[in-house]
Amino acid sequence: MSKPQGSSVKQRSETALKDEFLIDAVKFTTEKLKNGKLAATAEHGNWEEWRERGKLIRAHTIAHLDFYLNQFIENARAQGVHVHFAPEAKDAARIAVEIAKHHQAKSVVKSKSMVSEEVHINEAFEELGIESVESDLGEYIIQLANEPPSHIIIPAIHKNRYQIAELLSKEAGQTLPPETKVLAGFARQKLRDKFLEADIGLTGCNFGIAESGSVVIFENEGNARMVSTVPKTQITLMGMERLIPTWDDLEVMATLLPRSATGQKLTVYMSGITGPRRQSDGDGPEEMHIIIVDNGRSLQLGDPDFQELLNCIRCGACLNACPVYRHIGGHSYPGTYSGPIGAVLTPALNKNSGEWEDVANASSLCGACYEACPVKIPLHDMLVYLRNRKVEDGHTATGEKMAMKGFKVLMSSYKLYSKAVKMGQVGQKLLVRNGVIKSQLGPLKGWTAYRHIPALPTRSFREQWKALSTEVEASMPSMSSETKTRLEQMVLNRKKGGHE
Amino acid sequence: MKVSLFITCISDALFPPIGEAMTRLLARYGVKLHFPEVQTCCGQPAFNSGYWDEARASAKTILEAFEDSDFVIAPSGSCTGMIHHYYPKLFENDPILLEKSLQLQEKIFEFSQFLVQVLGVTDVGAVFPHKVTYHPSCHGTRLLGIKEEPMLLMSHVKGMELVPLPYAEDCCGFGGTFAIKMSNISGAMVEEKSQHVLETEAEVLVGLDMGCLLNIGGNLKFQGKPVRVMHLAELLYEGVKLK
Numbered sequence: 083m084s085k086p087q088g089s090s091v092k093q094r095s096e097t098a099l100k101d102e103f104l105i106d107a108v109k110f111t112t113e114k115l116k117n118g119k120l121a122a123t124a125e126h127g128n129w130e131e132w133r134e135r136g137k138l139i140r141a142h143t144i145a146h147l148d149f150y151l152n153q154f155i156e157n158a159r160a161q162g163v164h165v166h167f168a169p170e171a172k173d174a175a176r177i178a179v180e181i182a183k184h185h186q187a188k189s190v191v192k193s194k195s196m197v198s199e200e201v202h203i204n205e206a207f208e209e210l211g212i213e214s215v216e217s218d219l220g221e222y223i224i225q226l227a228n229e230p231p232s233h234i235i236i237p238a239i240h241k242n243r244y245q246i247a248e249l250l251s252k253e254a255g256q257t258l259p260p261e262t263k264v265l266a267g268f269a270r271q272k273l274r275d276k277f278l279e280a281d282i283g284l285t286g287c288n289f290g291i292a293e294s295g296s297v298v299i300f301e302n303e304g305n306a307r308m309v310s311t312v313p314k315t316q317i318t319l320m321g322m323e324r325l326i327p328t329w330d331d332l333e334v335m336a337t338l339l340p341r342s343a344t345g346q347k348l349t350v351y352m353s354g355i356t357g358p359r360r361q362s363d364g365d366g367p368e369e370m371h372i373i374i375v376d377n378g379r380s381l382q383l384g385d386p387d388f389q390e391l392l393n394c395i396r397c398g399a400c401l402n403a404c405p406v407y408r409h410i411g412g413h414s415y416p417g418t419y420s421g422p423i424g425a426v427l428t429p430a431l432n433k434n435s436g437e438w439e440d441v442a443n444a445s446s447l448c449g450a451c452y453e454a455c456p457v458k459i460p461l462h463d464m465l466v467y468l469r470n471r472k473v474e475d476g477h478t479a480t481g482e483k484m485a486m487k488g489f490k491v492l493m494s495s496y497k498l499y500s501k502a503v504k505m506g507q508v509g510q511k512l513l514v515r516n517g518v519i520k521s522q523l524g525p526l527k528g529w530t531a532y533r534h535i536p537a538l539p540t541r542s543f544r545e546q547w548k549a550l551s552t553e554v555e556a557s558m559p560s561m562s563s564e565t566k567t568r569l570e571q572m573v574l575n576r577k578k579g580g581h582e
Numbered sequence: 583m584k585v586s587l588f589i590t591c592i593s594d595a596l597f598p599p600i601g602e603a604m605t606r607l608l609a610r611y612g613v614k615l616h617f618p619e620v621q622t623c624c625g626q627p628a629f630n631s632g633y634w635d636e637a638r639a640s641a642k643t644i645l646e647a648f649e650d651s652d653f654v655i656a657p658s659g660s661c662t663g664m665i666h667h668y669y670p671k672l673f674e675n676d677p678i679l680l681e682k683s684l685q686l687q688e689k690i691f692e693f694s695q696f697l698v699q700v701l702g703v704t705d706v707g708a709v710f711p712h713k714v715t716y717h718p719s720c721h722g723t724r725l726l727g728i729k730e731e732p733m734l735l736m737s738h739v740k741g742m743e744l745v746p747l748p749y750a751e752d753c754c755g756f757g758g759t760f761a762i763k764m765s766n767i768s769g770a771m772v773e774e775k776s777q778h779v780l781e782t783e784a785e786v787l788v789g790l791d792m793g794c795l796l797n798i799g800g801n802l803k804f805q806g807k808p809v810r811v812m813h814l815a816e817l818l819y820e821g822v823k824l825k
Contacts, residue, residue: 099767099770405752405771406764409767409771446757447720448724450720450724466629466632470634472632473631473632474632482631489627490636493640494622494640494642494643495622499591528762528763528768531769532769532804533800533801534800535800542594542598543593543595543602544619546602550602558609558612559609560612561611562611565611568700568701569653572700573653576689
């Protein structure tokens with residue numbers, strides 16, 4: 083029920099795997115989201131073409147990020163926005179805090195923003211005694227629980243309604259029934275006051291439109307619209323890779339993002355904000371700031387293995403598709419982002435393959451993340467690249483290193499390999515009972531705690547080959563001319579392809 | 583026309599009947615398999631763990647073994663996927679071995695792919711009067727796009743009842759060294775997969791990858807469940823013999 087404890091993914095997942103409430107809650111919601119996505123993409127049709135288009139738009143933007151950032155900043159400034167650039171997390175927090183101090187702000191109301199989690203903005207405000215309240219219902223719940231989000235778009239995915247009722251009851255000072263309507267009603271009432279009191283509204287940003295310097299926010303609760311219209315000052319935190327060139331490109335993103343995230347055709351609200359309130363506007367902030375956050379993103383630029391990470395549109399589809407995430411929940415991962423994207427993004431943003439050693443191992447490399455990704459980021463490949471960087475940087479366990487050295491020696495030569503198999507056939511006799519190995523010795527332990535291993539047969543395939551091929555050849559029919567032509571044609575076509 | 587067998591280390595050492603079934607089944611179409619003995623392992627265990635130098639040492643035996651083959655056929659979507667998808671990356675800084683990798687990429691096929699795409703065979707004439715469920719392995723489906731081929735082959739097997747596996751596309755939790763390093767997570771995944779297999783009440787679990795089948799089969803056996811686990815090549819060949 084509480085956040086899994088431990089210093090590694092393995093340790094934290096150990097706790098999570100035993101937490102039935104957590105696993106049930108995560109499985110229930112990811113399943114719902116995954117099915118919603120499948121239905122929405124099937125209904126829309128030509129999903130693969132849309133994915134390809136989305137990938138191209140994102141890849142183009144990232145390849146020319148310097149150009150689009152300049153264009154975005156120029157256009158936003160022309161609309162009267164104060165644009166800031168934060169090289170690191172602490173800079174983003176410092177800039178936001180300075181703005182708050184300048185306005186002698188007492189309270190901040192926030193809409194959902196993963197970047198704000200990444201730079202720990204709430205803590206920065208709280209240190210100054212400024213109240214910072216999350217207005218997205220999920221974020222509000224985990225703020226009350228004093229936990230980080232465990233999913234990119236469903237931050238409280240790990241909690242069931244009974245746990246949520248308990249948290250909200252504490253806040254209400256009275257027992258609230260575990261009914262969604264009542265609980266949401268309480269939060270709405272409570273947050274309405276916060277919107278009216280707040281000196282500053284802080285939002286995230288799904289997309290920045292370079293051609294107009296606008297910020298686009300997708301949401302379902304209407305809270306981001308409140309945050310960006312009621313308080314006098316608005317601060318928007320934007321990851322430096324959030325840009326797309328034009329409003330036309332937004333059509334593609336608006337097709338991909340909600341469908342991939344929740345299976346919705348479009349979120350309930352999609353707001354485009356271009357500058358602070360004009361005289362003719364009915365509402366909006368008098369002052370608007372955009373803080374563009376790097377915090378490790380530029381490290382991926384120009385890196386052929388990881389640049390595509392910046393294409394991510396933070397839909398969370400890879401989390402919902404991931405069988406590992408589904409079993410261990412988001413809090414088993416280190417850092418702000420969880421699931422497959424988090425497993426790659428956290429080490430990449432921190433450029434520290436040693437410290438984040440085990441997160442890249444928390445994947446069976448099944449590729450479900452890549453298949454689910456609306457902009458086709460090859461996360462399953464990146465996880466392997468990350469493991470490779472870890473080895474190249476020398477962050478390896480001695481036992482594993484020795485084992486791999488042994489692998490190299492044996493697998494370089496079929497003679498040694500065959501000898502090793504032979505030795506296994508003989509040596510296993512001490513361990514085999516009724517054709518299987520159950521022993522929990524050394525590295526076998528992880529395997530045999532859940533499975534039996536079949537014993538090696540007395541003769542390997544290669545030992546049987548000679549007799550087998552002689553016998554089969556003796557009675558083999560000749561290949562039909564049709565098959566022969568077919569095969570020859572395939573080989574011929576291939577040579578035309580230019581690989582010889 | 584030289585068609586070679588890449589047996590894969592796991593089938594070579596642990597499951598020799600698969601190689602035998604492939605050899606005998608393909609012989610029926612006049613395909614004489616060659617077995618270059620210099621082959622060892624595709625290198626995936628080292629590659630996936632990040633030890634690329636070690637993976638290259640192993641992969642070189644594969645490049646050497648199949649250099650003069652016209653077609654290469656392997657009983658694994660995962661090992662075929664490794665060669666197809668990752669060899670060009672593994673040898674990107676070695677022009678000669680990169681070229682060899684690209685050539686091998688063109689001529690290597692997973693077993694069901696070879697039957698359907700290359701030989702054009704979808705009905706091997708098998709009879710298999712059993713209730714069967716099929717686990718589509720991740721690398722075969724996602725790296726190589728093998729989806730229809732096994733379905734086509736199984737749809738023509740007479741007397742066989744193919745029960746859809748619930749959540750078939752979910753990974754079984756094998757993941758090579760993942761099963762050892764993250765044994766708790768892998769264990770939870772395979773237990774869930776076994777549960778789905780048992781829900782089908784199938785007598786036989788069939789697949790195209792012995793890594794996954796070793797994992798699921800090992801867990802079913804651990805639980806004392808009498809589900810027979812077979813590679814598709816074994817099932818088809820047994821079905822041909824039954825006819």
